[in-house]
Amino acid sequence: DGGITQSPKYLFRKEGQNVTLSCEQNLNHDAMYWYRQDPGQGLRLIYYSQIVNDFQKGDIAEGYSVSREKKESFPLTVTSAQKNPTAFYLCASSIALYYEQYFGPGTRLTVT
């Protein structure tokens, strides 16, 4: 079955550690996105990638980094520079930039 997967579902880290969230899709989509969601707030775009080996900062990229070495994969690293990393992180993909997006199940990151 085609789809988009994120792992793990829940992630716990100590403050000061970098952590990498996985996002994989087998939909043959060119575009991929990372969003952050905080309680009571809308989704906010962290990074997006229109095509392999290319990515652009979204609205809240500070403290995050990404790579897009393969079409299927778009991992997000939450660095120790991110001041409030505890949040729900969602990955999505679409056939082209800002077409209908397919979302992964999300990773809930807690940093203490």
Add this chain to the structure above:
Amino acid sequence: KNEVEQSPQNLTAQEGEFITINCSYSVGISALHWLQQHPGGGIVSLFMLSSGKKKHGRLIATINIQEKHSSLHITASHPRDSAVYICAVANTGNQFYFGTGTSLTVIP
């Protein structure tokens, strides 16, 4: 000021009622999306539209480009429709804006 405003923020309905959720936006758009987020957090894309009206089962989405307004209608609502409904717009500059969502609860 938010580029995308949704109303109402919260909505409670009895099973079987007709439901309308509204979305107004302030930017020029290439497309508008309606998304559904269930309590577990997963998000499903319901509609992408740039003009007119689309229908899928009991869900209908309309958009008025001149008035910068879209509505999502649910006919014969059911408890399984309980979710957060999110309006999002892609503007002509390849930026994406999300509303904060409408939380719908349908009571049996």
